[in-house]
Amino acid sequence: MWRLAPLIGVLAFILTGCGDPTLSALTPKGPVARDQMFLMILSLSVMIFVFVVVMAIYIYVLVRYRRRKGDNKIPKQVEGNHKLEILWTVIPIILLIIIAVPSITQTFDQARDMRKEKDAIHVNVIGHQFWWQFEYPDLGITTAQDLVIPTGKYVSFDVVSADTNHSFWIPVLGGKIDANRGIHNVFYLKSDEVGIFKGKCAELCGASHALMDFKVNSVSSAEFDAWVNKMKAPPAAVPASAAKGEQIFKDNCMSCHATGVNDKSFGPNLNGFASREMVAGILEHNDANLKRWINDPLAEKPGATMPKVGLNDDQLNEVIKYLDTLK
Numbered sequence: 479m480w481r482l483a484p485l486i487g488v489l490a491f492i493l494t495g496c497g498d499p500t501l502s503a504l505t506p507k508g509p510v511a512r513d514q515m516f517l518m519i520l521s522l523s524v525m526i527f528v529f530v531v532v533m534a535i536y537i538y539v540l541v542r543y544r545r546r547k548g549d550n551k552i553p554k555q556v557e558g559n560h561k562l563e564i565l566w567t568v569i570p571i572i573l574l575i576i577i578a579v580p581s582i583t584q585t586f587d588q589a590r591d592m593r594k595e596k597d598a599i600h601v602n603v604i605g606h607q608f609w610w611q612f613e614y615p616d617l618g619i620t621t622a623q624d625l626v627i628p629t630g631k632y633v634s635f636d637v638v639s640a641d642t643n644h645s646f647w648i649p650v651l652g653g654k655i656d657a658n659r660g661i662h663n664v665f666y667l668k669s670d671e672v673g674i675f676k677g678k679c680a681e682l683c684g685a686s687h688a689l690m691d692f693k694v695n696s697v698s699s700a701e702f703d704a705w706v707n708k709m710k711a712p713p714a715a716v717p718a719s720a721a722k723g724e725q726i727f728k729d730n731c732m733s734c735h736a737t738g739v740n741d742k743s744f745g746p747n748l749n750g751f752a753s754r755e756m757v758a759g760i761l762e763h764n765d766a767n768l769k770r771w772i773n774d775p776l777a778e779k780p781g782a783t784m785p786k787v788g789l790n791d792d793q794l795n796e797v798i799k800y801l802d803t804l805k
């Protein structure tokens with residue numbers, strides 16, 4: 479056993495590196511996640527308390543009443559003890575009540591349907607193999623991969639899937655919710671910190687399930703309004719240097735990618751794409767990675783539904799110049 483200690487030590491050390499603070503339920507950035515973490519800590523404390531007390535009594539009894547040398551008497555046989563029976567029925571009931579009261583209150587509180595709440599931001603989330611579509615029905619905006627939300631406001635989500643089962647999860651803001659086809663699951667979250675958080679699909683959904691990432695951009699109210707206005711503004715005139723790329727886009731990509739403010743398309747709506755944090759949710763956003771993605775999406779995301787279009791190097795560079803104008 480002791481020979482394993484260094485191994486366990488090294489593993490523990492490596493595992494401490496797994497805590498990405500933007501992807502951890504243990505670093506809550508909003509009230510829902512904080513309440514849920516409180517429940518985790520509460521039930522864990524009760525469990526540790528029970529474990530320690532039971533183990534202490536157990537070890538005490540083992541030592542105190544062990545069979546001693548030369549002692550061959552049968553000990554006194556005890557059957558039933560009212561005091562003890564009541565004690566060990568009542569204590570667990572009290573402990574369970576301590577866990578149950580906040581758990582039940584929170585369960586009902588977090589199940590509140592905020593879809594009609596005027597003060598909340600409403601977002602329809604649609605999970606696709608292997609990307610996320612975000613629609614803001616009140617604002618008339620459709621976007622993908624980057625969820626932009628204002629800090630300090632409740633965000634009401636209506637979550638569904640376009641194909642197989644997914645699960646929508648932003649660990650720092652709260653627990654996950656299933657994204658199933660034909661079933662609208664509703665919940666709400668709130669962020670009270672400005673920052674960029676990571677989101678994940680939490681339901682095995684196919685070859686690139688592990689790559690079904692998205693970003694949550696939690697911004698100030700003023701920044702959120704500016705974002706909405708920018709998204710809704712009529713597209714700026716395409717500069718002459720990107721005209722060739724625009725034509726390539728129209729010929730090869732437009733069948734799957736809308737760029738209009740609220741247009742739905744088979745693939746992600748690319749309105750505002752140039753400002754997105756990532757390419758396809760997984761590659762850092764720069765021209766080199768964009769080129770890698772468009773050149774061979776399946777090499778980056780096995781099973782993705784964007785095909786290799788087969789542009790040559792020159793065409794790739796031109797189309798990227800155009801994509802960079804979609805601010």
Ligand SMILES: [Cu+2]
Binds near residue numbers: 683
């Ligand atoms: Cu998924």
